[in-house]
Amino acid sequence: MRVGRRTFLRLAGVSAAGAVAAACSPGRGTAPAAPTTAAPPPSTSASPVPTGPPDWNALRGKLSGDLVLPRDSGFGVAKNAYNPLFDNHTPAAVAKCASAEDVQACVTAAARRLPIAARGGGHSYAGYSAPDQGLVLDLGKLSSVDVQGDRVVVGAGARLKDVYAALGQAGRSLPAGSCPSVGIAGLTLGGGIGVLTRKYGLTCDHLESAQIVTADGKLRTVSAGSEPDLFWALRGGGGGNFGVVTSFTFRTDPAPSVTTFSLKFPSGSADDVLNAWQSWVSAAPRELWSNLVISGGSPVQCRVGGCYVGSSAALTPLLNDLVSRSGAAPASRSARGMGYSAAMDYFSGSEDRQSFVASSRIITRPVDGGKVTALASGKSGMDLLIDSLGGAVSDVAPTETAFWHRKAIASVQIYAPATTRNRDAVARSVAEVVSGLAAAGAGGGYVNYIDPELPDWAAAYYGDNAARLKQVAKTYDPDAVFRFAQGVTA
Numbered sequence: 001m002r003v004g005r006r007t008f009l010r011l012a013g014v015s016a017a018g019a020v021a022a023a024c025s026p027g028r029g030t031a032p033a034a035p036t037t038a039a040p041p042p043s044t045s046a047s048p049v050p051t052g053p054p055d056w057n058a059l060r061g062k063l064s065g066d067l068v069l070p071r072d073s074g075f076g077v078a079k080n081a082y083n084p085l086f087d088n089h090t091p092a093a094v095a096k097c098a099s100a101e102d103v104q105a106c107v108t109a110a111a112r113r114l115p116i117a118a119r120g121g122g123h124s125y126a127g128y129s130a131p132d133q134g135l136v137l138d139l140g141k142l143s144s145v146d147v148q149g150d151r152v153v154v155g156a157g158a159r160l161k162d163v164y165a166a167l168g169q170a171g172r173s174l175p176a177g178s179c180p181s182v183g184i185a186g187l188t189l190g191g192g193i194g195v196l197t198r199k200y201g202l203t204c205d206h207l208e209s210a211q212i213v214t215a216d217g218k219l220r221t222v223s224a225g226s227e228p229d230l231f232w233a234l235r236g237g238g239g240g241n242f243g244v245v246t247s248f249t250f251r252t253d254p255a256p257s258v259t260t261f262s263l264k265f266p267s268g269s270a271d272d273v274l275n276a277w278q279s280w281v282s283a284a285p286r287e288l289w290s291n292l293v294i295s296g297g298s299p300v301q302c303r304v305g306g307c308y309v310g311s312s313a314a315l316t317p318l319l320n321d322l323v324s325r326s327g328a329a330p331a332s333r334s335a336r337g338m339g340y341s342a343a344m345d346y347f348s349g350s351e352d353r354q355s356f357v358a359s360s361r362i363i364t365r366p367v368d369g370g371k372v373t374a375l376a377s378g379k380s381g382m383d384l385l386i387d388s389l390g391g392a393v394s395d396v397a398p399t400e401t402a403f404w405h406r407k408a409i410a411s412v413q414i415y416a417p418a419t420t421r422n423r424d425a426v427a428r429s430v431a432e433v434v435s436g437l438a439a440a441g442a443g444g445g446y447v448n449y450i451d452p453e454l455p456d457w458a459a460a461y462y463g464d465n466a467a468r469l470k471q472v473a474k475t476y477d478p479d480a481v482f483r484f485a486q487g488v489t490a
Contacts, residue, residue: 053092054109054135062105065098065141078138079130081119082181084355085423086127091117094136100211100219100246103137107244108217110135111481118244120156121183122351125358125450128240128484137244139185147172151208152252156185156245161348168341172252175200178347188248189239190448191403193411195347198286198391199256199309204235204401205392206250214243215481233472236403238447238461241469241488242476255340258307259315260347262334269328270294270302270376274369274386276325277304282366282409286391288318294372294386296379306388307347312337355419357426359451361412361437362405362444371440375433382429385413404444404463411446412437427453450486457486 060067068078070090078094080087092114095106103118110116115134130136139157145166146153152174154163161180167173175196177187184203192203200206209223212234220243222231233242265273277292284290290306304322308315312335323330338346363386376384389408398406405411414433418426431453445451445460458466466488473480474490483489 050113052113054113056093059095059105059109062109063095063097063102065096065102068094068096079136080353081124081127081129082122082353083124083127084353085357085418085420086124086130089127089130089132091130091136092133094138096138096141098141100142100213103139103213103244103246104217104219106135106137107213107215107481111215111217112479115484116244116482117484118185118240119183120185120239120245121159121187122181123179123183123186126452126485128450131484139244139246142246147252150252152250154184154248154250156183156247158184160184160187160344161351164341164344167252168255168339168344171255173200173255173340174203174206174250174252176203178344178349179351180348181351184248185245186239186448189234189237189241189245190446191236191405193387193389193446193448195289195307195343196256196309197393198284198289198388200253201392201396202236202403203250204403205396206252207235207248208251209249210234211246212243213246215477215479219246229468229472230476233402233469235401236447236462237465237469237472238402238450238486238488240482240484242472243482256309257337257339258309258343259312259335259337260305260307260343261315261319261336262303262305262332263319263322263330264303264332265326265328266331267299267301269326270300270373271369272328273302273304273326274372275366276322276327277386278363278366278369278409280322280325281388282390284318284388288315289391290388292386294376294384296376296382296384298378298380300373300376302373307343355417356415357418357423357430358413358415358449359430359434359454360414360446360449361434361442362408362446363410363412363442364405364408364444365441366409367437367441372437372442375436375440379416379429379433382414382416382433384433385415386410387413398463399465399468402462402465402469404461404465405446408444411449412442413446413449452485454486458488461486462488 068075097103115131117129117131118137119129120139142155142157144155147170160182175194177194188203211221281290287309292304295301388410398404414430416426445454447461469488473488480489
């Protein structure tokens with residue numbers, strides 16, 4: 001069976017597209033540029049602020065890609081983000097960057113004149129990729145995927161479907177999201193939760209170096225040994241902050257064979273299943289990843305899915321244990337062994353644009369199943385998508401990278417379809433659930449499910465790492481060139 005779009009949308013590593021630090025990659029087979037090791041310049045905030053828009057004609061002449069202005073044909077399509085709810089945003093221009101040099105030219109031309117938003121993939125949550133009267137850097141042309149033994153160099157405009165195809169053909173894998181249109185850039189920069197997370201860790205845990213254009217227009221290569229504070233921040237500090245990433249180099253793993261599974265439980269069992277699932281997944285071997293979906297309505301529905309790195313025979317007793325803990329016999333149960341590429345296809349959803357309102361919370365300690373399911377009662381169409389963490393994620397200390405939620409049990413995505421007509425009502429409904437989850441003990445939030453209305457967002461996304469992230473911003477972007485509503489600024 002194919003898993004539904006809403007069931008696995010939360011794995012997408014979605015970043016607010018304007019909050020997606022995005023992509024220009026070196027060409028296939030081309031090694032990354034040599035590191036730039038010079039220290040960042042001192043703050044220029046005392047210098048005069050330039051006035052007026054950039055010289056668009058001059059910028060157009062410097063680009064190998066296209067510059068699309070509101071008067072140009074195709075602007076109506078070029079400006080749109082993934083979520084149609086933000087189609088009313090009108091940027092000043094969209095630059096379709098075809099090289100790292102294009103990104104440099106755009107940053108230099110627009111810095112301190114107008115907002116800059118980098119669009120690296122096909123998903124966005126908050127519409128930041130189309131800021132009103134800002135410059136959108138569309139990096140979809142920079143999408144090469146070059147597998148080099150146990151390493152892969154990926155242009156930050158690449159989408160997961162292309163990354164998985166290249167890796168699968170080479171017999172390699174990278175723990176990442178599921179939806180095929182998700183961009184590797186936003187996914188990585190926000191951490192990178194996915195179906196192989198418990199076994200192999202977050203996407204950002206496999207990052208070895210990244211090329212980034214910083215606010216001064218320089219192209220830098222950062223790694224553990226070169227500008228380590230910036231490298232630390234790029235692993236979970238959120239897309240769109242600190243600069244525009246143009247390529248990534250990842251360590252990969254051998255492609256595993258997995259067994260996917262699905263259990264649908266009867267109405268009225270969601271409370272018991274959620275309570276059992278939390279203790280079950282916390283005790284499970286790291287080879288098992290699972291998600292639990294609570295579908296709102298009257299009555300509330302519940303299903304459990306996931307995958308196991310190993311055989312169906314080894315998975316069976318684990319699923320039996322979940323059923324025993326819950327005391328609820330599933331109405332249906334299935335398991336199927338498959339290779340890495342087939343499993344990624346199994347978990348993929350639609351590439352079509354989706355209109356929705358969403359937010360997130362983090363389960364750090366077990367929450368009361370009854371309190372959570374009560375929040376979904378009567379809310380037809382809304383899903384609470386609960387994805388297990390732990391395993392390899394928790395092997396890394398919360399302060400070792402910018403991703404704070406290392407000790408969490410699971411993330412929760414609150415997802416509800418919406419239209420321009422009912423958007424406000426849906427947003428209020430989502431906000432009620434977000435508040436209710438916090439009251440039930442699920443605080444925090446995942447920056448890749450960015451929510452402009454999330455209270456105390458910096459602490460929610462970054463915890464105690466927020467202060468260090470602000471220091472990195474002070475060093476590399478003292479004038480808040482890469483500013484947006486929930487951007488990290490000095």
